[in-house]
Amino acid sequence: MLKIAVLGAAGRMGRTVLATVLESDDLRLVGAVTEPNDKLLGRDAGELVGAAALAVPLTDDARQGLNGAQVAVDFTLPTATETNLRACIDSGAALVIGTTGLEDRQLAAMEKAAHEIPIVYSRNLSVGVSVFMELVARAAKALGDGYDVEIAESHHRHKVDAPSGTALALGERVAAARGRRLEDLAVYARQGRVGPRVPGTIGFSVFRGGNIVGEHTVRFIGAEEELSFTHEAQDRKMFARGAVRAARWVAGRAPGLYSMADVLGLARS
DSSP: OEEEEEETTTSHHHHHHHHHHHHOTTEEEEEEEOOTTOTTTTOBHHHHTTSOOOSOBEESOHHHHTTTOSEEEEOSOHHHHHHHHHHHHHHTOEEEEOOOOOOHHHHHHHHHHTTTSEEEEOSOOOHHHHHHHHHHHHHHHHHGGGSEEEEEEEEOTTOOSSSOHHHHHHHHHHHHHTTOOHHHHEEOOOOSSOOSOOTTOEEEEEEEOTTOOEEEEEEEEOSSOEEEEEEEESOTHHHHHHHHHHHHHHTTOOSEEEOHHHHTTOOOO
């Protein structure tokens, strides 16, 4: 039985991960961490998701929640990332990070922590999205600069970052396939008389509304044809399943910073 802890257990994704762990015969939940002052502190993690009591209470102490865990899954906020990294280093637990909106400081802390523990980080832990990104990257390389690229994403009304981390990751893959950096090519807004499109740029469109789990479309638009790739998330449980798959894979690995491409065997040497 792989011993697993969930960081951000009281959130929407955290609860989904909890439920997915409890459905798995080879996983044992040993810790559930939530933010300080959460009104659910002390609540049993099993009862939180409508299951039997597990004697695993929600705590705001990451070190306590990680006690005995071989791997942790983190769906919290960027402000908690550095604390969670330190707690995992201190406990020796491997870590899967699905938190979005990380900034340079948190990314640097993650890279440093990866010298001591194995970490899987992805802006989107969905297995389907990982394959989607690989197909987009291959298309970008094969099609070359002669095709304009537009990336559109849609999410629920509560999402706080835009464009989504997945959309940015897709843009980075397209830019890298062209030997460029996304920050040199991205166009995030168009309004007024912006003039003709600059060749090679990558445009982004953002939609927010309702309960959309997540939709991403990448369009390669040529002079005579268009090739489009779309991924539609129908249930956030897909992210939890990807996180659990990554947790199984990363437990016991050598220290390092890994991606879902590594987990799925898509990474190239």
